[in-house]
Amino acid sequence: MSVDTPARESAPPTIPKPGLWAALRPLALRLHFYAGVLVAPLLFVAALTGLLYALSFQAENILYRHELRVPVGESAKPLTAQVAAAKEAHPEGEVTAVWPAPEQGATTRVLMRAPGLADDESLAVFVDPYTTDVRGALTSTGSSGALPLRSWLSSLHADLQLGELGRNYSEMAASWLWIVALGGLALWIGRRRRMRLLRPERGATGRRRTLSWHGSVGLWAVTGLVLLSATGLTWSRYAGENIAELKDRLGGATPTVAAATAGGLGGAGHEHHEGMAMPGAAPSALTLDQVAATARDQGVRASIQISLPGAGKGFVVRERDTEFPVHLDAVAVDPADGRVMDVLRFADYPLLAQLTRFGIDAHMGVFLGLPNQLALAALALALMALIVWGYRMWWQRGPVRGRAPGRPQPRGAWRRVPLPALAALAAVTLVVGWFVPLLGIGLVAFLGVDALLGLPARRKGKAAS
Structure with missing residues (x-):
């Protein structure tokens, strides 16, 4: 005899909740799209002028060879x-x-x-x-x-020859470069199951081929682009002030050699050499050769600069060798008797000050010499190519060839983000937007543009309801 057991009702299949990245990805796509379309022209100009600046070192050696x-x-x-x-x-x-x-x-x-x-x-x-x-x-x-060529190109890169007003362009570009680069990196790695990461996909056509080149080249360039953004912001107008203040609070201020003299310069019985001090300072009893010899005795000898004493200050001899391994020691010499007043070793700089110096020198192309300048040129070319590919993908997303280009990710992507993550993201955005002001202003501008573009859709929705 068998006993029939009632069949158990099968439980409805559970739908797995999407992960955090799945919720964040549409928001990242929308931000990457707007930043790419609206900020890319500034980035392209910065890359083009940066390329010219990187090439100016060798051009300067040729153009001014006689001097x-x-x-x-x-x-x-x-x-x-x-x-x-x-x-x-x-x-x-x-x-x-x-x-x-x-x-x-x-x-x-x-x-x-x-x-x-x-x-x-x-x-x-x-x-x-x-x-x-x-x-x-x-x-x-x-x-x-x-010299004049490199100076002109440096100003073109920094402010488009427009002075303080023009500096806003380069700061806006630097403020957004790291956001675009890291956002693109996250989006590209998120496609790792479908596409190759390190090299373009063979046999791809159309938009897929463009995306493959855009992502692969961006992956190789992302580290350099983020470093360029960070080092560029260190001497920017607004964010640079915040970075300098933070660096000082963390004990990373760049020290200076103590060159103040205790009393008057010179004295009876010394032979004075006319012109060996700047106006406002008493004439010095030392020759420049004696000052250079004193500096050499202190180990300050690599590509030196001798600054003449000013009012209440002594000679300052600094090394100028910024190429790694750097020689940037300095010594202050008393103009009256040749006494060494202070010696400052670059090795004694705070670590943060050393890293800042390395970063700025690398950004300027002087940290590793010619290889540094070639790397900057390669990064500039890569960034310009990435921008061209980005605009091409935008056009290729159009529904029909010859019509308007594709639209961004649909609005409302932020609603998919879990509340705790959304709150944390908003807090980080506020802090970063305050610390990097032109980034914050750009975000507000994007939100304003997005709201204006969304007005017709909202009106249609209300009319339909």
Whole structure:
């Protein structure tokens, strides 16, 4: 005999809840789309001008070869004689610093304050160290000593030759570059089951082929692009102030050598050398050669710059070798008696200050020399290609060839994000938007544009209901 058991009702199949990334992906797609369409023109300009700047180092060596290079002679003349030759050729200038020839065949650069130049500009007089012949004079800008070509391209990259107003363009580009790069990285890795990551897909056509190149090249370039964004923001107008304040609070401020003198300069019984101090300072008892020798005794000898003493300050001798392994030590020398007042070793910089210096020098193309400049050029070319591919994909998403390009991810993507994650995302966005102001302003602008574009759809929805 068998007992019939009632059949159990089968439980309805459970639908797995989508993961966090599945909820965030539509939001990331929409942000990546708007940032790509609206900010990409600024990024393209920054990449193009950055490419020109990266190539300017080698162009500068060719264009200004007469001023920079000389035939090697038997022995170099004293620095005092070289400075005297520069002053004789340009009596209108006031000597502020001297860059002795860093190697055989290079000229000595005498920097002067001259009428008609900006605060960050100097008249650089190039002197043959073997004959004291003046080879020429050019305007030099900044601590790196950029000559006219590189200086002009640097300003074009930073502010489009528009001054303070133009700096907003480069800061906006730097503020959004890391967002676009990291967002694109997340979106590309999210497709790992369907497409290759490290190289373009063979045999793909149409939009899939464009996406394959866009994603693969972006993956190779993302680290460099994020570093360019971070280092570019360090000397930006608004975010740069916040970064500097944060760095100071974390103990990462860049130290300076103590060059203040205790009392008056010079004294009875010393021979004074005219012009070995800037206006407002007492004449020094030392020659530049003596100052350079004192610096060498302290280990400060690689590509040095000798800054003349100002009012209440001594000589400052700094190394300028920013190419890794860097030599950036400095020493202060008392103009009265040649006493070493202070020595500052780059090894004693706070770690954060060292990393900041490395990052800025890498951004400027001087940290690793020619390989650094070639890497910057490659990143610039990659970024321009990524932007072109991005616009091409936008056009290829159009429903019919020849009509309007494709639309972004549908609105309301944020509603799919779990509330805790959405709250955390909103908090992080507010903090980052405050710390990087032009990023925050851009986000508000995107929201405004999106709301305006969505008005017709809302009106149609209300009319239909």
